[in-house]
Amino acid sequence: MGTAYKIRCKHCGAQFDHYMQPGYGILPMCVGCGEYVETQTVIRCPACRRRINPSQEEFNEQIEVTYQWD
Incomplete structure (x- = not known):
């Protein structure tokens, strides 16, 4: 399962996407x-x-x- 976020920085107002890349056999940090x-x-x-x-x-x-997503 994956999670992605659309974030707006409260400091500068920039909007960006954030998500984790797959670990390819190594479990990524949550x-x-x-x-x-x-x-x-x-x-x-x-x-x-x-x-x-x-x-x-x-x-x-x-x-x-x-x-x-799953």
Whole structure:
């Protein structure tokens, strides 16, 4: 199962997509699993380079669309 997000950075307003690449035999670290987002793995805005996920609440405030697939 995969999860992708369309995010709008609250710092600079940039909009971008974020998703995990397949691990090709190695299990990737979970960044977004439904309601939970890993805060130990830093997600940065590609425009301003500020951190998007310092907390679950701050990450959720910036999500515009969530896509999930099997």
